[in-house]
Amino acid sequence: MWDFNVATIINLMRKTYPFLVFRFVVYTVITLIAMLLTGGGAGIGWLGGLVFGEPAAGVFYGGFLGVGAASYFLYMIREYVLYQVKAGHIALLVKFMHGEPVPEGKGMVSYASTQVKEHFKESNVLFAVDQLIKGVLKVISGLFNSMARMIPIPGLANVISVINKIVSMSLTYVDEIILAYYMKNGSTNIWSDSAKGLVLYAQNYRTMLKNAFWVSLLVWGLTILVFLLVLIPFAAVTAAIPSLAGFWTFAIAALLAWGIKSAVIDPIAMTALMQVYFKAIEGQQPEVEWENKLMQLSDKFRALKEKGKSLSLNTFNTVATAARGAF
16 A cells, blocks of 8 residues: 555654654744734724624724734744754654654753754755745646646546645655755765756655555544544534634634644655655665756756755865866
């Protein structure tokens, strides 16, 4: 069925539990702020509605503006979350997967932060690379979807469409896996290593596709379960405030479920696919055929290659200048 080992994943979560706690705290704070923005907007709207004699309408429009403010807040902090939370956890998992020593307890969080800063001097570089990787992954996913639709089997196109939608949800984990590949190599050229990691992903796409499918089902099954568990007490609370019941009960429950998913469920999914990826590419080299294909199809991939060459050239010039100065 799948190629990841559940026991190994649980063990890795256990080993990195101090960072899981940190991750949970960060996402809890983010979720609470987003909930306050949403609820605050609804509350202000309710007060305004009282003045004009339409409290229900005021709650709706105020809450709508609150959701907009919460969405903007989440958009603004995405770079921080990637740099401080996701990349930090990736660094720790890479170390543990390859048997390298890692500090225990509270020191694990600061160690993870140090590792990220060693690999990525600035958060905007990591964010820029991450966006390019996501762009290439969409091209790879679209390529295989197009190939599958060409197979003359009745009804296959509909099945492929459903599968592709599920797998597309898992792409958020794959870009993190490519970053893990770069960290594992200990390279100083993130652009070139990311390009190599993407080629390796493409040439092992069938294996990754199969496992991404199962991981996606697991993630969304657990997320729906969490949502239902959160919804029950929220429904009981909002029942006492009719103007907040209905849509806003679901909205707040969904926001809280998202926070729990991001803090607890996503690391499990990421670790599962990371385990599969490293196993699949072991002993492999990027295939020229796949590299050429991505060069033709993706401007994001071409950007990664160009930035990688530029960085290598700058490094070479710096070393050459230093060597000339020494003599």
